[in-house]
Amino acid sequence: MIEVMETPCSIARSLEVLGERWTFLVVREAMSGTTRFADFRATLGVAPDILTNRLNTLVEAGVLERRPYQEEGKRARHEYHLTEAGADLRVVLGALQQWGDEHRPYSLGPTLLRRSADGRPLRVAFVDDEGREVPRSDVRFVRTAAYPA
Amino acid sequence: MIEVMETPCSIARSLEVLGERWTFLVVREAMSGTTRFADFRATLGVAPDILTNRLNTLVEAGVLERRPYQEEGKRARHEYHLTEAGADLRVVLGALQQWGDEHRPYSLGPTLLRRSADGRPLRVAFVDDEGREVPRSDVRFVRTAAYPA
DNA sequence: GAAGCTGAGTTGGTATTTCCAAGTTAGCAT
DNA sequence: ATGCTAACTTGGAAATACCAACTCAGCTTC
Numbered sequence: 001m002i003e004v005m006e007t008p009c010s011i012a013r014s015l016e017v018l019g020e021r022w023t024f025l026v027v028r029e030a031m032s033g034t035t036r037f038a039d040f041r042a043t044l045g046v047a048p049d050i051l052t053n054r055l056n057t058l059v060e061a062g063v064l065e066r067r068p069y070q071e072e073g074k075r076a077r078h079e080y081h082l083t084e085a086g087a088d089l090r091v092v093l094g095a096l097q098q099w100g101d102e103h104r105p106y107s108l109g110p111t112l113l114r115r116s117a118d119g120r121p122l123r124v125a126f127v128d129d130e131g132r133e134v135p136r137s138d139v140r141f142v143r144t145a146a147y148p149a
Numbered sequence: 150m151i152e153v154m155e156t157p158c159s160i161a162r163s164l165e166v167l168g169e170r171w172t173f174l175v176v177r178e179a180m181s182g183t184t185r186f187a188d189f190r191a192t193l194g195v196a197p198d199i200l201t202n203r204l205n206t207l208v209e210a211g212v213l214e215r216r217p218y219q220e221e222g223k224r225a226r227h228e229y230h231l232t233e234a235g236a237d238l239r240v241v242l243g244a245l246q247q248w249g250d251e252h253r254p255y256s257l258g259p260t261l262l263r264r265s266a267d268g269r270p271l272r273v274a275f276v277d278d279e280g281r282e283v284p285r286s287d288v289r290f291v292r293t294a295a296y297p298a
Numbered sequence: 299g300a301a302g303c304t305g306a307g308t309t310g311g312t313a314t315t316t317c318c319a320a321g322t323t324a325g326c327a328t
Numbered sequence: 329a330t331g332c333t334a335a336c337t338t339g340g341a342a343a344t345a346c347c348a349a350c351t352c353a354g355c356t357t358c
Binding site for chain 1: 156167210237242259263273275276281
Binding site: 020021022046047048049050074075076 | 315316317318324325326
């Protein structure tokens with residue numbers, strides 16, 4: 001809970017928010033439309049104290065937002081919705097899914113990425129500034145000038 | 150260590166291999182050229198027993214391979230090298246890095262993705278079968294026929 | 299051929315996380 | 329006022345992680 005020092009590695013900073021057990025799966029559920037505590041709990045089978053902790057972390061990090069709502073004749077509650085930052089994780093989850101499909105295959109077949117409009121298959125890949133795919137081997141991770149040696 | 154049941158979620162299957170503490174960072178180090186136990190230990194600051202465990206998990210999962218080598222006048226050892234499956238994680242790490250740069254910025258500036266050849270900036274994105282970028286909102290996760298309800 | 303050095307771990311004890319079951323709380327309905 | 333339900337809390341046991349110290353194998357040096 002206490003952040004000791006800011007790490008220059010962007011991956012490590014992402015993992016400070018996302019790297020705990022269950023967190024990615026909570027985000028996946030949110031992405032597929034789950035918004036309520038009990039539903040996260042039921043679909044994931046996660047312990048309630050852990051779920052509370054993960055939801056709080058994600059809300060604090062700006063991945064989820066708490067949104068109040070009230071059904072007729074019920075008391076006011078709040079739901080958890082993805083923010084823009086949360087929606088940006090779609091490509092991370094897509095990459096994880098693609099890797100799992102390829103390298104940890106499921107006996108009953110893969111879960112695929114498709115384009116909503118026409119159902120054509122999609123992949124996650126590196127693209128240049130014109131949106132054209134670049135092969136994996138052409139990619140370099142560059143540190144800006146400010147980056148410490 | 151004991152896998153209880155095969156989950157149909159590809160993300161969850163990926164995380165069975167990658168989801169423990171330190172694992173992504175070990176892969177990042179491997180991707181940036183680290184191959185030896187002591188070097189992983191020094192750059193990450195991870196406890197040796199945990200590192201042993203993570204390296205074993207990654208080797209068993211086919212992400213890393215142990216490769217024997219011998220320097221002149223030194224005894225034989227083994228190094229850890231990324232396999233093809235491990236190299237395929239580049240896009241996952243790229244996505245994590247991109248998200249961290251954008252949503253958990255570092256005070257001294259981002260670490261960017263660039264094309265090796267000309268240094269032009271790159272992103273991780275969804276692409277169709279012709280390698281053309283598709284906006285995030287057009288992406289759907291599809292379950293194949295075999296997928297249980 | 300004994301002693302030292304070094305990389306790659308192992309071991310043992312403590313601290314932190316996670317898990318599970320049971321309990322609590324707030325507001326609406328009866 | 330009593331019951332119901334979603335959304336948590338709490339307490340204790342189990343699993344993980346952390347840290348320091350130790351081992352072990354083979355090479356080199358004496």
